[in-house]
Amino acid sequence: MKRLHDQNIVERHFKPGDMVLLYNSRLRLFPGKLKSRWSGPFRVVEVFPSGAVEIAAEKDSRTFRVNGQRLKLYVGMNEPKEGSEIHLTEPGASWEATHDSRISNMLY
Structure with a gap:
């Protein structure tokens, strides 16, 4: 019986x-098809040999232990760090110069 149960367990490795x-x-507060049952992301603090994983919430410093089978890797987009620059146009090109030339081309 144990062998049948253990064959469905996916081994996951966290660091x-x-x-x-x-x-x-x-x-089950708001049952619905589109409600995600995954919450987070959380940061892994420590991994124990028994399969338990200690995780921490990003917003505060609380940590708690959960079974490693209840976790999956977060593969979300990396958000830009605070203070980094994101260029929407070519560096050095001013917004006015770019749009003035486009408007004058549309008028003729």
Whole structure:
């Protein structure tokens, strides 16, 4: 019986610093097809040999232990760090010069 149960368990390897999502099987407040049961992302603090993983929320410093089977790696987009620049046009090109030339071309 144990062998049948264990064949469905997917072995997952986490390391400290990984970002993960936590599965909440009891989320039945608003039942619906589109409601995600995964919450997070959380940061992995420590991995124990028993399969338990200690995770921390990004917003505060609370940590808690969960079963590693309730976690999956977070593969979301990396958000730009605060203070970084994002160029929407070519560097050095001013907005006015670009749009004035386009408007004058449309008038003729």
